[in-house]
Amino acid sequence: MRILLRNAHILTMDDQYTEYPDGYLLTDGDRIVSLGEGKPSFTADETIDCQGGILLPGFVNVHCHASMVPFRTMGDDCPDRLRRFLFPLENEAMTGELVYLGALFGIAEMLLAGVTTFVDMYYFEEQVARACLEAGMRGYLGETVISQATPDSPVENGGLQLVEEMLKTYPHHDLIRPVVAPHGTTTVSEDTLRACGDLAQKYGAMLTLHVSEMDYEMQYFAERGQTPIQYLDGLGLCNERLLAAHCIHATAEDIALLKLRNARVAHCIGSNTKAGKGVAPIREIAAAGIPYGLGTDGPSSGNTLSLFDQMRLFAVCHKTKNHNRALFPAREIVRAATRGGAEALGAGSEFGMLLPGMKADLTVVSLDKPHLFPVFNPYSTLVYGANASDVSMVMTGGVIRVKDGQLTGLDINRLRHELAGVMGPFRRAATRYADVI
Ligand SMILES: [Zn+2]
Structure with a gap:
């Protein structure tokens, strides 16, 4: 099927930022x-x-836990919520059906926001x-590998087997790319992290995990005289397959190491700053030439799954942190949300640019609304003015998924109804944590 899009202001995101x-x-x-x-x-x-x-x-969301939609707005302002209620509530009430409907709802939200590729880490993957x-x-x-019992594995590290099953089920699938996803540097045992590295190498898969994110993580490694990134390197995990999520506290030495090993970074500015954790040294990471993309994190961490929100937060946080208005001009931020994300996945020659031969993964942003007039700089329009609700058309793999701002293959109202319908036991279990959520 041949589809012609006409009368568009095209941003190719190629090396010269060619526009039509x-x-x-x-x-x-x-x-x-x-x-x-x-x-x-x-x-x-x-x-x-x-x-x-x-x-x-199309936007590339390089770090997400899409199925966590049921957790949205729960304990948003609660410190250490991962250990206080997220882990326990997941183990009590997260089911395969809830993961499926949560993911479908999250994917629908992403498509409506112009996202055409995402990286996911969760259970029942x-x-x-x-x-x-x-x-x-x-x-x-990425099925989460973690050294504790999980919603889909009564034994610790059960994710390892589930990851390998997915790697075997989808060896060369166009849409589904299994990745190895150990949870983090302190939540997975050393032996299991090594096993994850072996698995990624055996199948040529990407490996992604949370790293240099938590204060207690930094303290744990500081007491051992190293950084989390140095620790991963010692285990052989810091290599060209690594997509390191967060890297908030990466040092100059860490950044040099990531560059030396050809690793990549997933930057989640919204979730990091909402939690008060800090602003990752992306100016330095970009200057080192390390591929990086933008991630929303899960809907309970970043709230929306829209990269428009991440782009705007990226601009204000990094300009403010560096006291430099000229830092990261808008087109560089649009690049990070599209081509940069594809490069962070090692897929820069497949999608992330509009060029003949690339996958037809693309997004059209309507300029009809008053807040988007006039347009002297389309990149500025996207970063500082546009929202997910301005997306009018989305295509993945040459198929129109959103048209006139509406999903073509999914009924969002029916999905919301179905999701609400299976959330009963989850809601009841959540009442146990009423004091913090
Ligand atoms: Zn995360």
């Missing part, structure tokens, strides 16, 4: 085959008038794969 202010783009199957300026002469099976909207690569297939979403999916 009155552009067209043609897809054939799951690929982009042609794009340029003006009125194209070729025909297509479907033609869409973008009405002057901004057409850019095969249910997240099921949701991705149903929604047509590209997912890098």
Whole structure:
């Protein structure tokens, strides 16, 4: 099927930041085959008038726990909530069905916000794969490996076996890319972290985990005379397969090590600053040439799964931290949310740019609303003005998933109803933590 998008302001996000202010783009199957300026002469099976909207690569959300939708707004201002109620409540009340419906709802929210690829880390991850297939979403999916009992494993480290099952189930799938996801540096035993590294190497898979995030994590390693990143390096996990999430407290030596080992970084500015944890040294990470992308974190950490929110927070936090308005111009921030994310996944030649031969993963942002007029700089419009609700069209793999701002294959109201319907036992279990949530 050939789909022609016309009358769009195209941001290709290529090396030169090439733009086509009155552009067209043609897809054939799951690929982009042609794009340029003006009125194209070729025909297509479907033609869409973008009405002057901004057409850019789909956003890449490099760190998420999509199925945690039921936790949204629970204990938002509660310190140490991971150990105080998140872990226990998950073990009491998280089920495969809740994970599936939570993921589908989260994916629907992401598609409506122009996200076309996300990295996930959770339990019952095969249910997240099921949701991705149903929604047509590209997912890098990691079953959590953790040295404690989990909702889907009564024994500690049970995730290892589940990860390997997913790696075998989806060896070369277009949409589903299994990844190895140990939870963090202090929540997984040393032997198990090594086993995760072996598994990632055996299957050529990405490995992602929370690192240099928690104060107690930093204190634990400081008492041992090293940093979490140095510890991972000692275990052989700091390499080109590593996507290190957070890195809030990465030192200059850590950054040099990440660069030396060709590792990548997932930056979650919204979740990090809401928790008061700090602002990661992204200026230094970017200057070192380390690929990095933006992540929303889960809906209970970042609240929305929209990269518009992350882009705006990225701008204000890093400019403020460095007392430098000129730092990270808007187009660099749009790059981080699209092409940067793809590069952080090692997929920079597959998606993240609008070029012939790339996957047709793309987003159109309507400029109809008053808060987006006028447009002197489309990158500024996206970073400082636009919201998820301005997304009008989204395509993953050449298939239209959002049209006129509405999901084409999912009914969001029905999904909300179904999710609410299975949340009963979860809500009842949550009352036990009423004093903190
Ligand atoms: Zn996380």
